[in-house]
Amino acid sequence: MLNVIAVPAAPEAARAVRDRADALIAAPLPDDAEVRGDWVRAPGVRGGAVIYVHGGGFAHTMPEAERAMAYRLSKATGRPALRVDYRLAPEHPYPAALEDVLAAWRSVLDEGVPAAEVVFAGESAGATLVLSALLEIERTGGPRPGAAVVISPVTDFALTGVSLAANDGKDIMSRAALDSIRAQYLAGAPGDQAPQSPLYGDPRGLPPLLIAVGADEVLLDDARRFAEAADASGVSVRLEEYADMPHAFHLSEPGEVLLDRIGRWLADPVRVFTVSEPDAGPYALTGGPDGALWFTEIGAGQIGRITVDGTVTEYPLPDREARPHAITPGPDGALWFTEWGRGRIGRLTADGRITAYDLPRADCEPHGIASYDGALWCALETGSLARLDVHR
Known part of the structure; x- marks a missing residue:
């Protein structure tokens, strides 16, 4: 059975996210953060690596804010984090960004980092790219990363999720915005095929996944459906739904709760794998x-x-x-x-x-x-x- 965790939030925290969605990444990069190119290291990091794929609707980047997020991921996971500076739409539509994420994966392996010690992490558009990359890594064979964390992914560019309507007006993201994002990113590629729409891929063999999403997001159903499909395919999945939270909640103060949970999830030696039916025994x-x-x-x-x-x-x-x-x-x-x-x-x-x-x-x-x-x-x-x- 899918491991779903409802993470509560105080009403004032939900209001604060909407008032200041970028509270965490807008802060200056800490003095003790070490940046080498796009590698960001928090103090005391060990081996391994985080491959961090930023959001921005596949079309925007804020390097300093992304480095701040990479720092927090490095601190939470105890690993150095690589911020992937992928090509952006509309000048570079699908599959350019996905190719860049896969190139980053290969470069980390070429540096001698064991695949099992690599964690993918992505937010919004970056979360979609992480899932797309995992499907391609599995399809083409070779080593598999140790785990992946995806926050608020778009998994279905056919836009069939029920929460697109159910949460419209509660979220800072909208279906209209997703329509525009889809048009720029896919540039005519089908929205109901993988890997660009991960929901339509075969998740068998993917590494352990932590999927986080706000319960008020229009993308809530995208996260749920992919988690359910992966779980049914034998993947170890944890789905965390953050009460009353909109899109990009992880960039504000509730993001500290998520980052702490990411660190503890990665450190937990126990992974749960679901078989075909609840009564299989x-x-x-x-x-x-x-x-x-x-x-x-x-x-x-x-x-x-x-x-x-x-x-x-x-x-x-x-x-x-x-x-x-x-x-x-x-x-x-x-x-x-x-x-x-x-x-x-x-x-x-x-x-x-x-x-x-x-x-x-x-x-x-x-x-x-x-x-x-x-x-x-x-x-x-x-x-x-x-x-x-x-x-x-």
Whole structure:
């Protein structure tokens, strides 16, 4: 189930955002910030990197304000931050900005920064570019970044989100403004295709995502729908909805709350990956001979497989009421599991072929299973052990 967190806000904080939306980035860059080109380092940073992609409707840039935001991201994450100075519309429409973000990614890797220690961060148009870049990185293969933070992204340039109308008038952004942004940025490219509209892409294999959005934004539904699609595809996603907040809320004082939460999220060693349905009931898991983790879904009657990048594949059993329980790799390179509800031992090959072996009694309730000395051993809750010889 999608991890959605509602972040409350005091009424005065919501008013302050609308009165002074740029309170954080309008402050002078701190004296202790170290800028090398577009690299910004807060004191005490360690290794890794943040690739920061600024907003501005794909057409505007404010370098000093963006460096201030890069500094705050560097301070929150403990990593140096690279501000990407991408080409702007309308002189340089899609895909120029996306190409520049991908070039920045490659340059960070060329400097020797491990991919797993790189975090993408983007706001508004920059958040859209981050998601577009992640889709392209996954599509073309190669190393994957460690995580990404996107704030108020446009994910659907077809502009079909319900919040475009529902929040119109509550937000400082409007559908009319998005129409203009779309025309300048896409310059005739389709609005219902990826990667320019991330919602229409395949999110499988993307890195862990933190998606933040104001609950009063016209883009609320864009954030929600992409988070739901990514979550359904096995991506570790946290969606944070900031109560009463409009677009660009992160540039005012409530942004300090978000920055603190970003830092704590990145430091949290726990990531949650959703399988296909709420009642799937993941139960036991084991390392497979293919380098992936395999697990039973006792509620859904399936065997699941998850790779190190979070991609989930599921194999429905012929008998969905079998209630698969324990699982182990066998000496023949297949995965073996107990069918607790049917009194059987099941076998699943790497190419998805499933067979089953009946135990002496259908009500023997097979539970644990282990591979030992060329055979499969199974613990029966009726008070005995069963051995199945495996012919390789």
